[in-house]
Amino acid sequence: MESPVIEHRIHNFSSGPSILPQEVLERAARDLVIHPELGHSVMELSHRTPFWEAAMERAEADLRELLGVPDDYAVLFLQGGATLQFAMVPLNLMPEGGVADLINTGRWSQKALAEAKKLGRDLRVAATSEPTGFDRIPTQLDLAADSAYVHYVSNNTIHGTEFTAPPDVGDALLVCDASSNILSRPMDVARHGLIFAGAQKNLGPAGLTLVIARRELLDRATWSLPTMLHYKPLAKAGSMLNTPPVWAIYITGLVLDWLKRQGGAEAMERRNAEKAAILYGAIDDAPLFEGCTAPDSRSRMNVTFRLTRDELTSAFLAEAASHDLKYLKGHRSVGGCRAALYNAMPVESVQRLADFIRDFSDRHA
Known part of the structure; x- marks a missing residue:
């Protein structure tokens, strides 16, 4: 039996259960x-x-x-x-x-x-x-x-x-x-x-x-x-x-x-550092967004952020979801937004989110 071909996947930023490598999913199917x-x-x-x-x-x-x-x-x-x-x-x-x-x-x-x-x-x-x-x-x-x-x-x-x-x-x-x-x-x-x-x-x-x-x-x-x-x-x-x-x-x-x-933990470290830099860079650059943690304690796995105008949070999450950027809502105990960048998260998905953050900020700031 051949593995099914996955033609379209959303950008899944869920904090867990979380994204798995596509080739693993196809083999598992x-x-x-x-x-x-x-x-x-x-x-x-x-x-x-x-x-x-x-x-x-x-x-x-x-x-x-x-x-x-x-x-x-x-x-x-x-x-x-x-x-x-x-x-x-x-x-x-x-x-x-x-x-x-x-x-x-x-x-x-x-x-x-x-x-x-x-x-x-x-x-x-x-x-x-x-x-x-x-x-x-x-x-x-x-x-x-x-x-x-x-x-x-x-x-x-x-x-x-x-x-x-x-x-x-x-x-x-x-x-x-x-x-x-x-x-x-x-x-x-x-x-x-x-x-x-x-x-x-x-x-x-x-x-x-x-x-x-x-x-x-x-x-x-x-x-x-x-x-x-x-x-x-x-x-x-x-x-x-x-x-x-x-x-x-x-x-x-x-x-x-x-x-x-993929090259083991060393390769994952390099890739995860790249992804985190892309997303934190967008958050720091966009006037409408700000990070939630001290810069020297920032997680590479779970990026937490919020909008400086809280009334726009729901609109941001809804519009992001319409662009297949999903599960970005922060934990219910703290609110705001978060994006999980676990090992299987492609760099391209993170870049897509970073670009959207900059665009949303430009349109609403």
């Missing part, structure tokens, strides 16, 4: 119905077959190659979204009566903080940008001397801020929620004890969560945990204590293969 090696859909595939074992091994190997994951780290393909990790991290890494630190840069940091407190864990705020509306990355950290780990969100989709490098936490264990910028640039995995990421931004469809953890940490849990919340048995079972999200992992494997053929 074929394999959704009949995979040529199987004679049936990948969605109908047993996770105990040699085909699936090979697919899992290939996806893990490609991820390790792309990120440079050391051998002493385990890679887990889990379910429950990154949100479940807000509970699993403190359950597995914080000892009874212990304390850990968190850098509060917005909604996803706050959710992690709230989840830990529900579990009775002492997760304290070591730094926060809340007083300035989360418009920047805080730089001054107040870490507990006996902190079990330091949790940070590397990119903030709602407010549009991003760490340019991991925070300096000395010898403390670093935990990173990399859900929205994983593989958008090289990452020093060895500087982290644990990294987790929902797949639905840069890696694949919703339904899969990646966890990359130093193996020695798998034994740290001192609590009697439910099996599915305990990293060690999940790692021992090769992420197959229960049926894994087969389709989501399969598509993520296709995306990882695509990333390798």
Whole structure:
């Protein structure tokens, strides 16, 4: 069966689930119905077959190659979204009566903080940008001397801020929620004890969560945990204590293969920097528009901006949609506009949006 030809696609700036590479979608459309090696859909595939074992091994190997994951780290393909990790991290890494630190840069940091407190864990705020509306990355950290780990969100989709490098936490264990910028640039995995990421931004469809953890940490849990919340048995079972999200992992494997053929994280970093420069340049140049974040904290993945005349926001969004520039409305908690520029977003689409911003400003300023 031949893959369907996609003749027309809108410019999809959704923050997630987000745009996937077109060639991955075309391959997925074929394999959704009949995979040529199987004679049936990948969605109908047993996770105990040699085909699936090979697919899992290939996806893990490609991820390790792309990120440079050391051998002493385990890679887990889990379910429950990154949100479940807000509970699993403190359950597995914080000892009874212990304390850990968190850098509060917005909604996803706050959710992690709230989840830990529900579990009775002492997760304290070591730094926060809340007083300035989360418009920047805080730089001054107040870490507990006996902190079990330091949790940070590397990119903030709602407010549009991003760490340019991991925070300096000395010898403390670093935990990173990399859900929205994983593989958008090289990452020093060895500087982290644990990294987790929902797949639905840069890696694949919703339904899969990646966890990359130093193996020695798998034994740290001192609590009697439910099996599915305990990293060690999940790692021992090769992420197959229960049926894994087969389709989501399969598509993520296709995306990882695509990333390798594009030149890996280094090539993505160059491309993403180019896209961000195009869009921020238009926002800064257009009198009717302004960015929402401090320039040195701007995200390359999620560009947040607003109109200086708020009454024109609805007209801007409607006219943009009529030009196939869609899903630009800002998060309901902050308003304004935002554009997601994840790995699969073509440079041409970003240029189209930049040109429209300049044109709209010229006509309405």
